[in-house]
Amino acid sequence: xxxxxxxxxxxxxxxxxxxxxxxxxxxxxxxxxxIPADARIDTDxxxxxxxxxxxxxxxxxxxxxxxxxxxxxxxxxRSSKSVGEKPWLGPLSAPVPGTWETGRRYLQMGYTTxxxxxxxxxxxxxxxxxxxxxxxxxxxxxxVLGNDRMxxxxxxxxxxxxxxxxxxxxMVASSAxxxxxxxxxxxxxxxxxxxxxxxxxxxxxxxxxxPRDILWSLSTAAEELGLAHPLHVHCSNLGTPGNIxxxxxxxxxxxxxxxxxxxxxxxxxGDQGPHGFSSEASKLADRVNRSNHVSIDVGQVLFxxxxxxxxxxxxxxxxxxxxxxxxxxxxxxxxxxGCGLLPFRYKEGQYVxxxxxxxxxELFLRIQDPTRxxxxxxxxxxxxxxxxxxxxxLLMDYDFRMSIFDRLHPxxxxxxxxxxxKREYRLDEIAAITRLxxxxxxxxxxxxxxxxxxxxxxxxxxxxxxxxxxxxxPEIVFRKGRLVMRRGELLEDCSKTVLVSEFPNRxxxxxxxxRGVNRQRWQKLYGYTPWLTAIGSDEFTDExxxxxxxxxxx
Amino acid sequence: xxxxxxxxxxxxxxxxxxxxxxxxxxxQMLPVFCSKRDIQSKRIxxxxxxxxxxxxxxxxxxxxxxxGRAIGLVRQAHSVLVTGRIHxxxxxxxxxxxxxxxxxxxxxxxxxxxxxxxxxxxxxxGYGVSLGEARDHSDLWIVVGDDRLLEQTPRLPHAMHRxxxxxxxxxxRWSDASIQVWSEAGFDVLCIETGLEEIPKYLSQVSRLGSNxxxxxxxxxxxxxxYTSILYSPTALEVECRDxxxxxxxRWVLNRNETTRVATLAWGSLQSTFHQTCTWLTGFPGRIRFxxxxxxxxxxRHRAKDWCDRQSASGTAAEKSLIIWIDDTLDDLPTDFDASxxxxxIVGPNPPSTLSESQLWLPTGIAGTTFAAxxxxxxxxxxxxxxxxxxxxxxxxxxxxxxxxx
Numbered sequence: 001x002x003x004x005x006x007x008x009x010x011x012x013x014x015x016x017x018x019x020x021x022x023x024x025x026x027x028x029x030x031x032x033x034x035i036p037a038d039a040r041i042d043t044d045x046x047x048x049x050x051x052x053x054x055x056x057x058x059x060x061x062x063x064x065x066x067x068x069x070x071x072x073x074x075x076x077x078r079s080s081k082s083v084g085e086k087p088w089l090g091p092l093s094a095p096v097p098g099t100w101e102t103g104r105r106y107l108q109m110g111y112t113t114x115x116x117x118x119x120x121x122x123x124x125x126x127x128x129x130x131x132x133x134x135x136x137x138x139x140x141x142x143x144v145l146g147n148d149r150m151x152x153x154x155x156x157x158x159x160x161x162x163x164x165x166x167x168x169x170x171m172v173a174s175s176a177x178x179x180x181x182x183x184x185x186x187x188x189x190x191x192x193x194x195x196x197x198x199x200x201x202x203x204x205x206x207x208x209x210x211p212r213d214i215l216w217s218l219s220t221a222a223e224e225l226g227l228a229h230p231l232h233v234h235c236s237n238l239g240t241p242g243n244i245x246x247x248x249x250x251x252x253x254x255x256x257x258x259x260x261x262x263x264x265x266x267x268x269x270g271d272q273g274p275h276g277f278s279s280e281a282s283k284l285a286d287r288v289n290r291s292n293h294v295s296i297d298v299g300q301v302l303f304x305x306x307x308x309x310x311x312x313x314x315x316x317x318x319x320x321x322x323x324x325x326x327x328x329x330x331x332x333x334x335x336x337x338g339c340g341l342l343p344f345r346y347k348e349g350q351y352v353x354x355x356x357x358x359x360x361x362e363l364f365l366r367i368q369d370p371t372r373x374x375x376x377x378x379x380x381x382x383x384x385x386x387x388x389x390x391x392x393x394l395l396m397d398y399d400f401r402m403s404i405f406d407r408l409h410p411x412x413x414x415x416x417x418x419x420x421x422k423r424e425y426r427l428d429e430i431a432a433i434t435r436l437x438x439x440x441x442x443x444x445x446x447x448x449x450x451x452x453x454x455x456x457x458x459x460x461x462x463x464x465x466x467x468x469x470x471x472x473x474p475e476i477v478f479r480k481g482r483l484v485m486r487r488g489e490l491l492e493d494c495s496k497t498v499l500v501s502e503f504p505n506r507x508x509x510x511x512x513x514x515r516g517v518n519r520q521r522w523q524k525l526y527g528y529t530p531w532l533t534a535i536g537s538d539e540f541t542d543e544x545x546x547x548x549x550x551x552x553x554x
Numbered sequence: 555x556x557x558x559x560x561x562x563x564x565x566x567x568x569x570x571x572x573x574x575x576x577x578x579x580x581x582q583m584l585p586v587f588c589s590k591r592d593i594q595s596k597r598i599x600x601x602x603x604x605x606x607x608x609x610x611x612x613x614x615x616x617x618x619x620x621x622g623r624a625i626g627l628v629r630q631a632h633s634v635l636v637t638g639r640i641h642x643x644x645x646x647x648x649x650x651x652x653x654x655x656x657x658x659x660x661x662x663x664x665x666x667x668x669x670x671x672x673x674x675x676x677x678x679x680g681y682g683v684s685l686g687e688a689r690d691h692s693d694l695w696i697v698v699g700d701d702r703l704l705e706q707t708p709r710l711p712h713a714m715h716r717x718x719x720x721x722x723x724x725x726x727r728w729s730d731a732s733i734q735v736w737s738e739a740g741f742d743v744l745c746i747e748t749g750l751e752e753i754p755k756y757l758s759q760v761s762r763l764g765s766n767x768x769x770x771x772x773x774x775x776x777x778x779x780x781y782t783s784i785l786y787s788p789t790a791l792e793v794e795c796r797d798x799x800x801x802x803x804x805r806w807v808l809n810r811n812e813t814t815r816v817a818t819l820a821w822g823s824l825q826s827t828f829h830q831t832c833t834w835l836t837g838f839p840g841r842i843r844f845x846x847x848x849x850x851x852x853x854x855r856h857r858a859k860d861w862c863d864r865q866s867a868s869g870t871a872a873e874k875s876l877i878i879w880i881d882d883t884l885d886d887l888p889t890d891f892d893a894s895x896x897x898x899x900i901v902g903p904n905p906p907s908t909l910s911e912s913q914l915w916l917p918t919g920i921a922g923t924t925f926a927a928x929x930x931x932x933x934x935x936x937x938x939x940x941x942x943x944x945x946x947x948x949x950x951x952x953x954x955x956x957x958x959x960x
Binding site: 064066068069072073074076078093094096097098099100101120122123125126129130133149192193194317320327328329330331332333334335341524525526527528529532533539 | 564572573643647672675676677678679680681682683684685686687689690691713716717780781808811814815817830831833834835836837838839849851853928930934935936937938939
């Protein structure tokens, strides 16, 4: 037994409210508040004037898979500032860096668990391989369904929900996924048939199925299968003025079942104002405040160069002329989904970009329960994840927020309600939006908090009035009880874990012959058996990775 | 997850990495024939017994001594190139990690065709489609290239066909035998003998001028198609300025999608696995040199063959240079590589023609035969696991590369 003591620290995890300094123990890989009186302490850290949080959890960050790798390929240019003996101290080398850099930069902010939100079933093995090669992080992924022709034809032929559940269980299990993600339900497939828009109650061009049908079927499957995380939804009409209507219709479509709206900032736009583009953040926030079954991540826009990437080819293609620089990649993929990538620069002085920035902040500030709104930039879509400390400062410091607001386009300032939102996030609320809330939404009972028995992913920050400084440079970071970073210096990593969902209600669906997978149809559609793309758990254990099962705890 | 006992074997000999299931013929289940698999299987059969016997009963002392000498070469080297025919994720990872540790350069030997495609994508982008999508959805195929595509990937026509007749325009230099292969696979084939340089221009004119320009069957097919897939392989594309040709085609495809649906299926070689893996690890697809363990990408300067030429041309540099050649194939060493006089360590199943203090060999097996590995299908969408029932895990490229810097 190895014991580490963190003396005189202030614990901030959104659960334990004490502001008094206390001692926290790491016993092997777990946390403890007390140890036996005769126990020997192996390592002692006196951390007066420090606070401690659990390791950060990014619930939605594009870090692995085909489109992520295309984004790397599309951007060979490198920041000159990142070259030198310690390039990790400068800006990211590219909006979507390689896995080595990604893992290092997350750890250097105190993040230890990340989720790739859009694994194509056919491409899930690549996503996991990339995440396996991302050091310092435990990882998981959500499998993209809802544009797969197998499912659409099942829904269109009014297959029973049991059959759909079996199919979904197979897809989640064979992709080693944590959850189901739906991206522009039915819209990606509709675009393959040259349809350019698909509203929630509009039928697919070739099948009698609407996005509402898909959302209902998938949210029901997630609930009936007992998946840890609810249906993770990228709504219809991404980035389109007036899309608040379809976003609220999406919430209606699941009829009270748990739902997570992702990068919600891009989905609460009105079509009013001087340029036909306005904020409807208050409408979405009101709805979230009234609906305990709804959580969101924000997808905050941060100014600067990035690459937008999404499975939503329909809307990415519609925006293709906004690419900066002018190059873009799109793909239609395997009767399951697609992807679109555009380099993009968010500019402070641009009306729409400025308003997007305010809309994201409005969501953070208007939603009252910080365990149901999560801090993301939808990396890299709103901006690279390395902007998180800056974003935290925006939330904690009204004057700082306004100093940037002042630089926006005058029309954006004129129609924004941001100045009236005086709320400043407290540290425990920051812990909630970056740790506790995501962990709860993902069914990760032993992550995201500092309770006894939790996994000892621990980050120690030195108190600093400037939150950006504090959150960009933790003093020390432990992963699973092992010291892995000290003042920016990386030490030896510990073992990595893949997070997958438990199937409390459908264990039999994992065996070959699952009723929901029509093998003949599959073979005809894809030209190979389902086993070609299915991931066996031995693929993780052979690589020395652990597997952790997540379970919804209500 | 328990796999079924009848899981078809996955073949690792071409970029289709297909399962080769049995097919029903005259009420008899017969194994699917594939010329590439047949040839490779015979080569393996000829060498497998010896190879596995050699590996299982390898003289560990002799191997340790060779490894020791190889480590010595690595330590003496001032400049290292990691290259070869790298076809698995595992070999690619090991190659990139080794180059990083040694502050060396890494680039597969024959990467020119792949880089024409990559450079075009980095300049223009494109609209692509995966094999499964194109197979299910296309109402017109345009296949550009020559016989080499079928030699490299013999079962591709079968994998593209969904069981109903679909129009196909074959453009390029196709022999009668190849045209017959496409027809027998079930496509309704029209062959156009034209210079490939003209294709992007021709497609632009058809789409711009519409039926007024062309009332031929070809033009009608192109204009009437609701989803066109354009297949080509950079390694079977005989055009000057291949990268610019791809630029033009990609621009046409992107613009055409403003009104209808068109996509390209750029079929990569087995080496795409290296480019994918290198990209996710470092952010770059290859042709990188590490300095202070950080990658620096230069697709024009950091080319393996150019590095060899530069080092060979400089007497003192040549003495301090080392090539680490990683081979995931049974093929002989390429003649242009074999001609190089630089010191080298060969990590692969085939020994070089001569062994000496400056040319060492660390023996390995073959993916799917003596070790399990992961390889990308040519459309780079599916990453298939190539299983191995009776592995010899010590004799993999990645295992040897790990030992070289231990």
